[in-house]
Amino acid sequence: MNAMMIVELKKHLQDKGLAFWMLILPILFTVLFISIFTTGDNEAVNQEIIQSIVPGYIVMFVFFIMISMVQVFIKDRDRGMTARLASTPLKSYYYLLGKWLPFMYIVIIQIVVLFLFGKVVYDVSLGQPIILLILSLSIMFTVTAIGLALTLTVNTENMGIAITQVIALGGAMLSGLWIPLEMMPDFMQTIARFLPQYWAHQSFQDAMAGTTQASELLQTLGVLFAIGLAAFIIAIVRYPYFLKRAVN
Amino acid sequence: MLMIQNVTKRYDDKTEALKDISMIIPGGACYGLVGPNGAGKSTLIKMITSIIRDYKGKIEWNENRITDKTKQKLGYVPQDIILEEDISAAGNLQLFGRLYHLKGSRLNQRVKEVLALIGLSERSKDKVSTFSGGMKRRLNIGCALMHNPELIIMDEPTVGIDPQSRKYIFQMIDDLKTAGKTVIYASHYMEEVEKLCDYVAFLDQGEMIENGAINELLQQYAVPSIYIKGSGIPQDKLEQYGTVSLEDGAFILYTEEALQAMERIISYCRENRIGVERLELVHPRLEDVFFRLTGSSLRD
Incomplete structure (x- = not known):
């Protein structure tokens, strides 16, 4: 498994596209939207907007890791690497882990870098950093598990990319990452409660403000873990089909 | 093993x-x-x-x-x-x-x-x-x-x-x-x-x-063959000695008695003043074995 991880990390480090999607684009969006929405004179309101936009775009862009996941797995399947590795003593579930774990590392690095950017450039408050870290780890698991389920379910790369866009952008819109949730209709606010982006964003904001209660944290972690676990179960169910398609 | x-x-x-x-x-x-x-x-x-x-x-x-x-x-x-x-x-x-x-x-x-x-x-x-x-x-x-x-x-x-x-x-x-x-x-x-x-x-x-x-x-399977290239050699004459196929304008004659067939072809061509560009004994190849077994060439 380590062999797979080492190679994957080497490849990801050289992947300029990944750096663009995961770091440059979210920074550009954050800067752009903060500059648009903080034109008023009220400094307190401006800071409140920043405190919402920074975690909002972190949560939104974290989901774009799913594009890279789809590309890596489908390419491996279609060019025969998955089948090639099946001829080695590598166990098939170690292959899965060896491919999955590097994406987890990327997501956690992405979240840390984007929070640091928010801190350095906009002086966002990071009131409860340990809770932020715990939430980040939880989001890391949930997002990559959803990515894994998607990857092992779709037939083509294009299909995977299209569904990622729907999940990332649709989820962002419905979860109040773009527009404050209170401004949205009731039914959309209800839908938001079923989306991981909503829980991640709300909890990030609370932790940044330093107001997270233990019960709220546990509730968020529970929801995120449940979604992640459901996705992981789908991935495990789909994996044999993925392997079968890869070797035939 | x-x-x-x-x-x-x-x-x-x-x-x-x-x-x-x-x-x-x-x-x-x-x-x-x-x-x-x-x-x-x-x-x-x-x-x-x-x-x-x-x-x-x-x-x-x-x-x-x-x-x-x-x-x-x-x-x-x-x-x-x-x-x-x-x-x-x-x-x-x-x-x-x-x-x-x-x-x-x-x-x-x-x-x-x-x-x-x-x-x-x-x-x-x-x-x-x-x-x-x-x-x-x-x-x-x-x-x-x-x-x-x-x-x-x-x-x-x-x-x-x-x-x-x-x-x-x-x-x-x-x-x-x-x-x-x-x-x-x-x-x-x-x-x-x-x-x-x-x-x-x-x-x-x-x-x-x-x-x-x-x-x-x-x-066991391959039949020796003779490669014959020249103008005016009648195919039916060659077919007296074995099976004939055409390949790139030349005849390939498959026969168990290749040397005797060669001698006779040379005599025939000499007597009838038929020009022969190339005449050679071809050693059996795996391709021939495959042909013999399947009735088709691998390239078909």
């Missing part, structure tokens, strides 16, 4: 890719698998390497079923070039070495040895994406040799490469044979199999038509 016993593979759509294949590949032999595209060569190889596991029958290497432990003794060179293009040649070899549990100085030493064997020591740090097709083919083979396997299974390893790389690969295979390795060499290039292998199995439409030592099969 590799034993393949009553192996049948049926896909989900009920297509039979392989039908009741049995063969024994002796240790230390170079064994050719020959057949047209779609004959089932790659499927059989994927079963030997345990890539395909849902099949009927039994495959054993030295009396052991193919498990993760047995896989340690097998090296597989796939038909397609399957490498990590964005990392170096050495990085690819390290990956496959690690997958076979090599590490530390032993891994590094083996990477150096294999790079020398495949002639890529000078390019070890270069990204694979910058390599020519022939270099990638050699590296593809190198990845299968990292763990010094006892059995090396090569699926069309010379497809689409330049003559120089082909020669290099042939030399590597000769070296593997000299080192006592067992080699399975699948190809639809008959001349390659004839040159490299001691044994051959002919596959066609999922069935094994024949297998055995190449020399014996040539003796």
Whole structure:
């Protein structure tokens, strides 16, 4: 498994596209939207907007890791690497882990870098950093598990990319990452409660403000873990089909 | 010794890719698998390497079923070039070495040895994406040799490469044979199999038509032939001596009594003042054996 991880990390480090999607684009969006929405004179309101936009775009862009996941797995399947590795003593579930774990590392690095950017450039408050870290780890698991389920379910790369866009952008819109949730209709606010982006964003904001209660944290972690676990179960169910398609 | 016993593979759509294949590949032999595209060569190889596991029958290497432990003794060179293009040649070899549990100085030493064997020591740090097709083919083979396997299974390893790389690969295979390795060499290039292998199995439409030592099969099946090129030689005259086929404007006469037939053709041409551009005895080839067995050429 380590062999797979080492190679994957080497490849990801050289992947300029990944750096663009995961770091440059979210920074550009954050800067752009903060500059648009903080034109008023009220400094307190401006800071409140920043405190919402920074975690909002972190949560939104974290989901774009799913594009890279789809590309890596489908390419491996279609060019025969998955089948090639099946001829080695590598166990098939170690292959899965060896491919999955590097994406987890990327997501956690992405979240840390984007929070640091928010801190350095906009002086966002990071009131409860340990809770932020715990939430980040939880989001890391949930997002990559959803990515894994998607990857092992779709037939083509294009299909995977299209569904990622729907999940990332649709989820962002419905979860109040773009527009404050209170401004949205009731039914959309209800839908938001079923989306991981909503829980991640709300909890990030609370932790940044330093107001997270233990019960709220546990509730968020529970929801995120449940979604992640459901996705992981789908991935495990789909994996044999993925392997079968890869070797035939 | 590799034993393949009553192996049948049926896909989900009920297509039979392989039908009741049995063969024994002796240790230390170079064994050719020959057949047209779609004959089932790659499927059989994927079963030997345990890539395909849902099949009927039994495959054993030295009396052991193919498990993760047995896989340690097998090296597989796939038909397609399957490498990590964005990392170096050495990085690819390290990956496959690690997958076979090599590490530390032993891994590094083996990477150096294999790079020398495949002639890529000078390019070890270069990204694979910058390599020519022939270099990638050699590296593809190198990845299968990292763990010094006892059995090396090569699926069309010379497809689409330049003559120089082909020669290099042939030399590597000769070296593997000299080192006592067992080699399975699948190809639809008959001349390659004839040159490299001691044994051959002919596959066609999922069935094994024949297998055995190449020399014996040539003796048993191949009919000597005469190549005749010239204007004015009547085909019906040649047909008196055997079966005639036309190839690129020349006649190929298949006959058991080739020398006598040659003498008579020469006499006939002399008497009738017929010019002959070329007349020669052609030694039997594997291609002829395949033709005799299937009634069609491999290139059809």
